[in-house]
Amino acid sequence: MQDEHRKAIQNNFGSLVEQTDLDVMVSALYEKGVFSEQMIEPFKDTNKDTRTRKRQLYMDIMRRGPEAFGHLLETLEENGYWNLVRELDPSSSLHLQPRISYSNQNTKSGENSYVSIRTEKKRTKSNVEVNKIQSNSDQTETAPPESNKDTMDPSGDIPYFHVVKSTKFFEDNEDKDIKLYKTRGRQRGILVIFSYIQFCNDIEKYRKGVDIDCKKLKYLFHEIGFSVIAYQDLTKPETEGTLKRLGEVLVGTECVFIVVSSHGYERAPRSSDTDIRCSDGNLISFLDIVDRFSNANFPALRGVPKVFISQLCRGRNEEWVMVPQWRRAGEGGEGEGRAAGRPPHAPGGVESDGARWAERRDLQLDRVYSDIIIAHSTVPGYVSHRDPEKGSWYIQALCEVFAARAHDCHVEKLLTLVDERMHREFAVQTSSVEKWGFNRRLYLHPGLYED
Structure with a gap:
């Protein structure tokens, strides 16, 4: 895989992990030949939590040769993760407008998210995953190797605050x-x-x-x-x-x-x-x-x-x-x-931004x-x-x-x-x-x- 493609995955690693459906991605990448049948077995290991397996999936993709990145983009686009495609590929036709139109912004959003949840040909309601988050009591499951921990996961910059x-x-x-x-x-x-x-x-x-x-x-x-x-x-x-x-x-x-x-x-x-x-x-x-x-x-x-x-x-x-x-x-x-002093939004500090009841006795009004x-x-x-x-x-x-x-x-x-x-x-x-x-x-x- 080219360095620029590997870097694109690294820069969006947290969003890929948080927002994609593991079963759908594994199945599609297997069909495209990115992974063999033997290679997808670790992603089915339910002894590890879903987030850990998705982290491993995207780390493995970066080791899968020059065509893996293109197959990843195809899979994301086919499954409706259009904003992720936009972030990974600046030349994607899915951009609303050329990137240069935003070059005058001092800060660019680091937040990526997918665009839609839709019914896929090979996907049923039973396997729709919406980022299942394990509670503290569940986080005793196997963690990824120390060498891989957060080394390329930008989600670590989320401000921490204690939730009682x-x-x-x-x-x-x-x-x-x-x-x-x-x-x-x-x-x-x-x-x-x-x-x-x-x-x-x-x-x-x-x-x-x-x-x-x-x-x-x-x-x-x-x-x-x-x-x-x-x-x-x-x-x-x-x-x-x-x-x-x-x-x-x-x-x-x-x-x-x-x-x-x-x-x-x-x-x-x-x-x-x-x-x-x-x-x-x-x-x-x-x-x-x-x-x-x-x-x-x-x-x-x-x-x-x-x-x-x-x-x-x-x-x-x-x-x-x-x-x-x-x-x-x-x-x-x-x-x-x-x-009593100057309001805190002083310039430069803050921005603004049926059937009738008598006819249907078998139905209950609501x-x-x-x-x-x-x-x-x-x-x-x-x-x-x-x-x-x-x-x-x-x-x-x-x-x-x-x-x-x-x-x-x-x-x-x-x-x-x-x-x-x-x-x-x-x-x-x-x-x-x-x-x-x-x-x-x-x-x-x-x-x-x-x-």
């Missing part, structure tokens, strides 16, 4: 009116991230810092016990197609989190809906995305808690108020007095929306702030709060604490939460599983 693990499950209390959603199994939940960072023909400003948000969210939810799927810079048709196909992997999970991060625009003054900019410049409605998960459109997720996190501007208003320092001190605890909670990083009409070096204010606060308190707080309380943290740290941005038939408590029980 649960020691016991919360139980339904018969004397309480509000029951609990069940979140105890190893199919605890799936986090789906849609992030839009760079845009065709530079019609929007490059969203520096969003890759940091994605890395933090992936790390946080991996530690909680979720599987993670991340999509970056999809066009509008790719976004819509991906949403349609998510049913392949979301059915059977106990909880779903969907994060949408892009430039956003209010549809009407103080509207609850927001238009989201896709990478091709087209707009898609945030509520249209939520609607895909309604009981009418996705009945298999009825009763499953669905948490939407909107990291979007919802207007252009950047106003704030100044309050006496003594008042903030009485409200804010640590960090008091922050609002509402269209339930079990949905939507957390917006800001309120209608206002911008959402982002630090180019540390990530979005809201995602910073969310990761800190969920890491520290998910073990003993339900999600509604966590989101309340997120707003409190963001107010204390940044002063001028207000988050908001909407509940659509979300009538139970949702505990994430990080790191704890029912046998």
